[in-house]
Amino acid sequence: MPLQFINAEKRINDTLLFPSFDLSVQAGNVVAIHSSVNVREQLLDLLLGKTLLSNGEIRIAGSNIISNRRDIGFLFLDGGLYDRLTVEETLTFFKRLHSSSDRIEDIIRTVQLESKRKVKTSRLSYSEKKRVQFACLLLQNPAVYLFEEPDQNLDIESKRIFITLLHQLRSAEKSVLILTGNMESAVTAADEIYRLDENGLHTIQIGISEESLDEDTSEITDSIQPVRFEKIPTKVNEKIVLFDPPEIDYIESNDGQSFLHIKGESFPSVFTLNELEERLLPFGFFRCHRSYIVNLQKVREVITWTRNSFSLVLDDAEKSTIPLSKTKMADLKVMLGLK
Amino acid sequence: MTFSMKRVHAIFQKDLKDFSRNMAVSSIIFMPLILAAFYSRMGMDSIDAHYTIINMTFGMVATFVQCCLIAEEKEKNTLRGLMLSPATTSEILGGKSLLSFVLTIIIIFFSAFLVEYKPANIGVVAIAIVLSSFFYIGMGTLLGLLTKSVMEASFFVMPVIIVFSFGSFVMGFVDQYPILKVANYLPNIQLIDLATKVEVGAGFGDVLSNLGIIAAWVVVIFALTVVVYRKRMVD
Numbered sequence: 080m081p082l083q084f085i086n087a088e089k090r091i092n093d094t095l096l097f098p099s100f101d102l103s104v105q106a107g108n109v110v111a112i113h114s115s116v117n118v119r120e121q122l123l124d125l126l127l128g129k130t131l132l133s134n135g136e137i138r139i140a141g142s143n144i145i146s147n148r149r150d151i152g153f154l155f156l157d158g159g160l161y162d163r164l165t166v167e168e169t170l171t172f173f174k175r176l177h178s179s180s181d182r183i184e185d186i187i188r189t190v191q192l193e194s195k196r197k198v199k200t201s202r203l204s205y206s207e208k209k210r211v212q213f214a215c216l217l218l219q220n221p222a223v224y225l226f227e228e229p230d231q232n233l234d235i236e237s238k239r240i241f242i243t244l245l246h247q248l249r250s251a252e253k254s255v256l257i258l259t260g261n262m263e264s265a266v267t268a269a270d271e272i273y274r275l276d277e278n279g280l281h282t283i284q285i286g287i288s289e290e291s292l293d294e295d296t297s298e299i300t301d302s303i304q305p306v307r308f309e310k311i312p313t314k315v316n317e318k319i320v321l322f323d324p325p326e327i328d329y330i331e332s333n334d335g336q337s338f339l340h341i342k343g344e345s346f347p348s349v350f351t352l353n354e355l356e357e358r359l360l361p362f363g364f365f366r367c368h369r370s371y372i373v374n375l376q377k378v379r380e381v382i383t384w385t386r387n388s389f390s391l392v393l394d395d396a397e398k399s400t401i402p403l404s405k406t407k408m409a410d411l412k413v414m415l416g417l418k
Numbered sequence: 419m420t421f422s423m424k425r426v427h428a429i430f431q432k433d434l435k436d437f438s439r440n441m442a443v444s445s446i447i448f449m450p451l452i453l454a455a456f457y458s459r460m461g462m463d464s465i466d467a468h469y470t471i472i473n474m475t476f477g478m479v480a481t482f483v484q485c486c487l488i489a490e491e492k493e494k495n496t497l498r499g500l501m502l503s504p505a506t507t508s509e510i511l512g513g514k515s516l517l518s519f520v521l522t523i524i525i526i527f528f529s530a531f532l533v534e535y536k537p538a539n540i541g542v543v544a545i546a547i548v549l550s551s552f553f554y555i556g557m558g559t560l561l562g563l564l565t566k567s568v569m570e571a572s573f574f575v576m577p578v579i580i581v582f583s584f585g586s587f588v589m590g591f592v593d594q595y596p597i598l599k600v601a602n603y604l605p606n607i608q609l610i611d612l613a614t615k616v617e618v619g620a621g622f623g624d625v626l627s628n629l630g631i632i633a634a635w636v637v638v639i640f641a642l643t644v645v646v647y648r649k650r651m652v653d
Contacts, residue, residue: 127502148502149502149503149504151502153502155495155498157495158495158498158499159494159495159496159499160494160496161432161436161494161496162494163435163436163439163440164432164435164436168432168435172428172429172431172432175424175425175427175428176425176428176429176500176503176504176505177503177504178422178424178425178504215499219503
């Protein structure tokens with residue numbers, strides 16, 4: 080059952096939060112909207128019916144959202160649980176509340192909480208609590224799933240469970256919409272990614288056509304620039320700051336602008352990702368994703384979420400994870416000398 | 419969407435488990451019982467003394483427990499989950515009220531047993547007590563919806579407990595301050611009035627005015643609760 084935004088536009092007083100956009104989340108599809116916190120909260124309020132769109136409408140399965148809001152299952156960032164009930168009691172309650180026919184054991188196994196079933200939810204870790212909330216949502220079994228920052232602060236095990244869960248939802252023909260402010264999480268989890276801000280809705284990572292365009296421009300710059308120097312310039316306010324390549328942890332491209340990530344801070348670069356890739360290749364950098372270049376010296380771990388989705392964990396202070404696309408996995412194995 | 423007893427029962431069971439493990443709230447239900455035991459040992463067996471305990475049970479069990487149940491759901495962000503579930507307003511509030519109602523009736527029964535209160539006409543008194551408990555549960559729901567946390571709820575409930583369980587003392591000052599005659603229409607004083615009449619042999623017909631006033635309070639508090647719930651639904 081698709082969730083559709085038609086001509087949706089929202090203004091608050093005189094400020095435009097987002098101009099009108101069309102978006103359809105089809106059954107069996109996972110879509111992520113990357114946005115600021117304000118936009119995310121507005122979208123949630125709109126879906127909850129707390130506020131109304133300035134223009135346009137939101138539809139579920141072709142009819143207006145007001146009449147069938149209960150077809151959406153929400154996972155809130157600040158969602159709560161009954162502290163004094165055990166995991167099993169919580170799920171039994173939700174099963175009865177939603178008249179679900181699923182077996183509690185199956186659901187507990189899906190979120191891998193078998194060993195915690197008799198533990199009160201107040202004693203669980205944050206990640207485990209989130210998994211209980213996933214389980215409650217599975218018992219609700221809505222047609223449209225809405226996740227607010229689903230993997231924020233989750234441990235790696237829970238992220239893996241979440242991604243496996245998304246695969247199940249895809250094959251069960253559910254529509255999934257993820258609202259997040261974290262590009263890495265959007266790239267790892269979703270099939271289609273959009274950015275929503277006051278300039279409208281933009282597709283991120285549309286692929287080949289954009290990339291070939293980038294390559295053309297990079298060839299031109301190559302021919303103009305006869306001398307190569309090793310430092311990478313970035314712009315901070317009006318200053319130009321130069322960085323040594325080994326300092327850089329990774330580079331992320333966002334809306335056509337590339338950002339160097341150095342010790343947890345990000346600096347906008349004047350070059351495109353393709354230009355940077357070419358310059359940095361001799362320094363042991365690797366294009367691990369359409370929107371990411373990583374410094375291989377800083378990679379600590381390669382995580383396999385499922386057979387086709389991977390992430391790289393870096394050795395920096397925050398243990399940043401960045402996505403690794405499946406086509407690049409083969410290249411990486413070659414670079415690492417693995418068969 | 420039909421009223422489903424299954425969902426009401428699910429909410430009732432969940433709350434019962436949650437409540438029995440929540441000592442901060444559940445221990446208060448023993449207060450009226452302890453007081454009842456004291457009163458009976460002290461030999462206080464006037465109608466006024468009996469009804470101080472019964473009215474206190476209403477305040478502490480019906481209103482306080484109900485208020486805390488709802489305030490906690492709000493504080494922990496779980497009420498939103500219930501509201502977004504297929505359960506309707508009446509099912510959610512019904513399930514929650516059922517627990518406070520059952521507790522209230524049990525505590526009143528045992529308190530009456532401890533103070534050896536035997537009404538002359540048990541039918542009329544039972545109807546009056548059930549009707550009053552509806553009022554106090556409605557009041558608890560209303561306060562629970564208006565507050566944001568259990569802490570805040572227990573603060574707001576205090577004046578309610580004082581006014582309604584010790585309100586009968588106010589009647590002593592009526593001669594001094596005629597304005598207090600208004601208090602005559604409070605549900606707790608109506609209940610005492612009704613019980614006194616029953617003791618001197620009044621039947622169902624003689625206490626209709628008392629029952630009517632209590633019922634009017636019930637209607638008012640339910641209407642207010644529904645209005646507030648609809649408003650808070652969007653929060």
